[in-house]
Amino acid sequence: MNTIDKNHIWHPYSAMNSDLPVYEVESANGVRLKLKDGRELIDGMSSWWCMIHGYNQPEMNKALEQQVKKMSHVMFGGLTHEPAIELTKKLIEITPALLQKVFYSDSGSVAVEVAMKMAIQYWHAKKQPEKQRFISLRSAYHGDTFAAMSVSDPDTGMHSLFKDIIPHQIFIEQPASRFGESCNKNELNELEQILKNHSDEISALILEPIVQGAGGMWFYSADYLRKAKELCEKFNVLLIFDEIATGFGRTGKLFACEHAGVSPDIMCIGKALTGGYLTLAATLTTEKISNTIDNGNPGIFMHGPTFMANPLACTAALTSIKLLLESNWQEKINRIQRQLEQELKICNTFDAVKEVRVLGAIGVVEMKKPVNMKNITEDFVAAGVWVRPFGKLIYLMPPFIINANDLKILTTAIVEIIKKYSY
Numbered sequence: 001m002n003t004i005d006k007n008h009i010w011h012p013y014s015a016m017n018s019d020l021p022v023y024e025v026e027s028a029n030g031v032r033l034k035l036k037d038g039r040e041l042i043d044g045m046s047s048w049w050c051m052i053h054g055y056n057q058p059e060m061n062k063a064l065e066q067q068v069k070k071m072s073h074v075m076f077g078g079l080t081h082e083p084a085i086e087l088t089k090k091l092i093e094i095t096p097a098l099l100q101k102v103f104y105s106d107s108g109s110v111a112v113e114v115a116m117k118m119a120i121q122y123w124h125a126k127k128q129p130e131k132q133r134f135i136s137l138r139s140a141y142h143g144d145t146f147a148a149m150s151v152s153d154p155d156t157g158m159h160s161l162f163k164d165i166i167p168h169q170i171f172i173e174q175p176a177s178r179f180g181e182s183c184n185k186n187e188l189n190e191l192e193q194i195l196k197n198h199s200d201e202i203s204a205l206i207l208e209p210i211v212q213g214a215g216g217m218w219f220y221s222a223d224y225l226r227k228a229k230e231l232c233e234k235f236n237v238l239l240i241f242d243e244i245a246t247g248f249g250r251t252g253k254l255f256a257c258e259h260a261g262v263s264p265d266i267m268c269i270g271k272a273l274t275g276g277y278l279t280l281a282a283t284l285t286t287e288k289i290s291n292t293i294d295n296g297n298p299g300i301f302m303h304g305p306t307f308m309a310n311p312l313a314c315t316a317a318l319t320s321i322k323l324l325l326e327s328n329w330q331e332k333i334n335r336i337q338r339q340l341e342q343e344l345k346i347c348n349t350f351d352a353v354k355e356v357r358v359l360g361a362i363g364v365v366e367m368k369k370p371v372n373m374k375n376i377t378e379d380f381v382a383a384g385v386w387v388r389p390f391g392k393l394i395y396l397m398p399p400f401i402i403n404a405n406d407l408k409i410l411t412t413a414i415v416e417i418i419k420k421y422s423y
């Protein structure tokens, strides 16, 4: 292990004195990561949902090389450029029709902050400034900055640690009904009660549609989204969809909200937006909300990142979206889904496994107990795959370009390693 890394660099959610292994990657190509020691690993994570076309993709490389020569960056205050214009044209075409206004930022967490600010400024402009709180779901994950953290699960987000500085939001149970089912009659009672009693202080309901990602990899009923939307309209509360993980095909639809046919008032995208090449996120909203904010006080939207709409990132996003739309992505996702279902289902017969669930290009094996990260990571690397579980969850979300043989290597590694632990 590299000593500079070991002694001086923090990794995500890690301790400086951690004994967990960290592997140095030298290069990456297609679905394979090449380690410095020469070993190759098949990437089952798409580098956290992002690398949908795989690494070192020729068209992506070419588009970025051309853009570097034109302009890598330029400030966005008072200036604009073709990559931002073309990307915006594309985004308003492929997202729900009412979403017409786009705010670019550098990461998913910031896109969520921006969404929350939009909701608050909207109500402020509507002369209802008390509407500042948010409703969120248990097991939600919306990012690591303070406002985003305030709407992420209180236990896994350690709200107790930050209790005096993060805003206190209202949490409701995660949806119980599964994807493909309709909701139970009483499932939205808690939401309805809270809206009934507190809608004068609530700005918006924020949800990850269909798939709760980093908070538990939970797939839930599309019906829930339709009913939640009705309740939000009835009680005058905005609806924010965080599609940062689910966007760009992962669940089998281009955006997960399409499973429910529900259009949010505000939507966040990120992660796979640039095909994983660069960091970029966006918050989209309706004409109604942007007009209202414009007509309020101070008459501007209060946010503006230094690297807003970075031209390289916008070029990566535009190229990635074109590649996705031109590929037969639905067929690819269906094939991945079928294979994950077939090859992971045997895990259901293992004692240590609670359940296997698959949706689109996401395959999850939920264990009864948390896994030992050190052992399991070393086992996966020894098996030639990159799989990074968290808690009780071992899961795959491979690049969409993965072929059946490589996917089989990933699922076999999971099956064999779980088998080893389940005596």
Ligand SMILES: *Cc1c(COP(=O)(O)O)cnc(C)c1O
Pocket (backbone or CB within 6 Å): 107, 108, 109, 110, 112, 141, 142, 143, 144, 208, 213, 214, 242, 243, 244, 245, 246, 270, 271
């Ligand atoms: C990853 C993620 C975020 C945060 O994005 P970052 O780019 O890590 O800040 C927010 N919401 C969801 C649903 C995510 O999966």
